[in-house]
Amino acid sequence: MAEEMRIVLRNYGKIDPLKIDDYIAVGGYNSLNKARSMSNPDLINEVKASNLRGRGGAGFNCGMKWNFAYQAQADQKYVICNADEGEPGTYKDRLIMENDPHTLLEGMAICAYAIGATQGFIYCRGEYPSVAKTLKQAIAQAKEKGVLGDFTIEVRLGAGAYVCGEETALIESIEGKRGEPRIKPPFPPVIGLWGKPTIVNNVETFANIPVIVEKGSAWYAAIGTPSYPGTKVVTLTGDVANKTFFEVPTSTTIREVIFQFGGGIANGKGFKAVQIGGTSGAFIPAANLDTPIGFDAMTAIGAALGSGAVFVLDESRDLVDVTARIAKFFAHESCGKCAPCREGTMRVHDLMDKINAGKGVSADIALLNKLGRVMSYSCLCGLGQAAPSPVLSTIEHFSADYNAKLM
Amino acid sequence: MDYQEILANYADMPGGMIEAFHAIQEKLNYLPEEAIVEAAKVFGKPVSQAYGVATFYSMFSVEPRNKNVIRICESAPCHVAGAAEVVAALEKELGISMGSSTADGLFTLEFTECVGQCQSTPVITINGKPFLDVTPAKISGIIAECK
Numbered sequence: 001m002a003e004e005m006r007i008v009l010r011n012y013g014k015i016d017p018l019k020i021d022d023y024i025a026v027g028g029y030n031s032l033n034k035a036r037s038m039s040n041p042d043l044i045n046e047v048k049a050s051n052l053r054g055r056g057g058a059g060f061n062c063g064m065k066w067n068f069a070y071q072a073q074a075d076q077k078y079v080i081c082n083a084d085e086g087e088p089g090t091y092k093d094r095l096i097m098e099n100d101p102h103t104l105l106e107g108m109a110i111c112a113y114a115i116g117a118t119q120g121f122i123y124c125r126g127e128y129p130s131v132a133k134t135l136k137q138a139i140a141q142a143k144e145k146g147v148l149g150d151f152t153i154e155v156r157l158g159a160g161a162y163v164c165g166e167e168t169a170l171i172e173s174i175e176g177k178r179g180e181p182r183i184k185p186p187f188p189p190v191i192g193l194w195g196k197p198t199i200v201n202n203v204e205t206f207a208n209i210p211v212i213v214e215k216g217s218a219w220y221a222a223i224g225t226p227s228y229p230g231t232k233v234v235t236l237t238g239d240v241a242n243k244t245f246f247e248v249p250t251s252t253t254i255r256e257v258i259f260q261f262g263g264g265i266a267n268g269k270g271f272k273a274v275q276i277g278g279t280s281g282a283f284i285p286a287a288n289l290d291t292p293i294g295f296d297a298m299t300a301i302g303a304a305l306g307s308g309a310v311f312v313l314d315e316s317r318d319l320v321d322v323t324a325r326i327a328k329f330f331a332h333e334s335c336g337k338c339a340p341c342r343e344g345t346m347r348v349h350d351l352m353d354k355i356n357a358g359k360g361v362s363a364d365i366a367l368l369n370k371l372g373r374v375m376s377y378s379c380l381c382g383l384g385q386a387a388p389s390p391v392l393s394t395i396e397h398f399s400a401d402y403n404a405k406l407m
Numbered sequence: 408m409d410y411q412e413i414l415a416n417y418a419d420m421p422g423g424m425i426e427a428f429h430a431i432q433e434k435l436n437y438l439p440e441e442a443i444v445e446a447a448k449v450f451g452k453p454v455s456q457a458y459g460v461a462t463f464y465s466m467f468s469v470e471p472r473n474k475n476v477i478r479i480c481e482s483a484p485c486h487v488a489g490a491a492e493v494v495a496a497l498e499k500e501l502g503i504s505m506g507s508s509t510a511d512g513l514f515t516l517e518f519t520e521c522v523g524q525c526q527s528t529p530v531i532t533i534n535g536k537p538f539l540d541v542t543p544a545k546i547s548g549i550i551a552e553c554k
Contacts, residue, residue: 088482088521126466127522129535157429159464162520176422178463237484237525244526279483311484325486329520
């Protein structure tokens with residue numbers, strides 16, 4: 001029987017998030033002091049050895065990323081926390097920031113020391129004004145206590161653009177511009193905010209750092225799936241009995257997440273599909289429910305772990321209708337910078353609406369398949385590359401829903 | 408405080424145009440054309456760039472909006488939880504369609520994507536404040552609260 005394990009949510013409900021003394025009383029900021037007693041390469045190697053991989057969606061080794069920024073020569077470097085969680089069905093970063101803001105600040109400060117940065121930014125989505133307030137209060141307390149040393153953190157508010165979750169679009173937005181992704185390379189650890197070496201990590205990634213520094217890389221690397229160790233916060237939505245959140249080791253299977261933690265399908269109905277990682281994730285059929293929620297295991301079944309959102313649909317749901325809704329989302333959120341995404345998301349939306357309205361023919365499905373494949377390798381950023389996956393996966397696994405609506 | 412003062416407060420913040428736009432909207436509920444032109448001057452950018460920023464982000468509006476901006480989430484989790492019925496109830500209660508404003512100056516209806524309160528779908532926000540587990544039956548009570 002799988003069990004919950006709280007690392008990033010270790011202080012959830014146990015401390016007053018608006019009292020820094022509460023955080024300090026449970027050992028808060030000890031890890032930052034410990035980190036500062038280590039040499040930068042030793043600290044970075046410790047994070048690298050833990051094999052912590054980014055919790056934002058790309059799954060890159062965190063210590064390795066930090067090392068790129070550490071080795072870059074520059075008069076100024078930046079640490080950015082990506083708190084722009086816009087994937088529908090996701091609210092894990094909000095949970096961390098609302099309930100334990102100091103763990104995020106501590107994780108960022110450890111990163112700043114590791115790479116040699118003195119300025120940090122938290123890019124918080126505009127939909128979370130109260131979270132931004134909590135963060136600002138926490139920063140003021142940390143400053144007053146002097147725990148952050150010469151590291152300063154500023155909160156910047158997004159304004160409702162999903163694409164700003166992409167790290168270079170986010171950087172453009174902090175610079176006060178339209179949030180359009182940059183061409184990579186160069187990557188932000190080399191050329192980032194205002195042209196300086198910059199680390200962008202997700203809230204959940206930073207929240208792991210103080211615990212890794214405290215308990216050591218070997219302890220962390222032994223949790224969950226070896227290739228993607230640690231835990232993942234999952235948020236359950238849709239037709240699941242317990243619409244709530246859990247933090248579980250990455251060796252936990254999708255079946256355990258839905259049927260054990262989630263209490264199964266709501267209203268005694270049967271399972272039809274689950275979409276993991278947010279609205280850009282693939283829809284997964286029952287046959288793949290025994291897959292662990294590790295990064296590589298999910299990739300191996302043609303899906304993605306992404307943000308850890310778990311959107312469950314029961315047997316009565318029409319996947320064409322849900323996918324048409326998702327296609328509208330991407331047509332709206334495409335930033336318009338590259339043609340394959342700007343035109344592609346619009347055409348996918350048109351075709352999905354046509355099929356959903358009962359006016360589609362089988363040639364439309366063939367078109368969707370072709371267009372989706374082209375987008376997945378020709379779009380400039382992750383938004384356009386992932387946008388077709390709900391369409392392609394539903395065509396692959398749930399073709400009966402499409403066939404039922406064709407003319 | 409008018410928009411000139413607000414902009415002056417943010418003039419020294421690198422990349423501060425978006426923060427300044429948030430502050431202006433807090434006061435006026437939208438970004439008037441004069442404010443966008445002034446922002447371009449304050450931040451040393453072409454007007455086209457300032458207008459580009461104002462229209463890129465869905466939370467900014469270049470059209471006047473009423474006192475209460477109601478946004479309904481239509482992302483997939485809210486969609487399957489019955490967001491369409493909530494939309495219909497709001498349109499009926501206010502006598503306007505999505506994307507428009509009431510004549511009394513009180514309400515504007517807009518769609519939004521996920522607002523991150525997915526434990527309690529469907530969700531609407533009024534001036535940024537989330538209302539959870541909304542049903543058509545709850546709409547008239549929520550509207551009455553705002554009047």
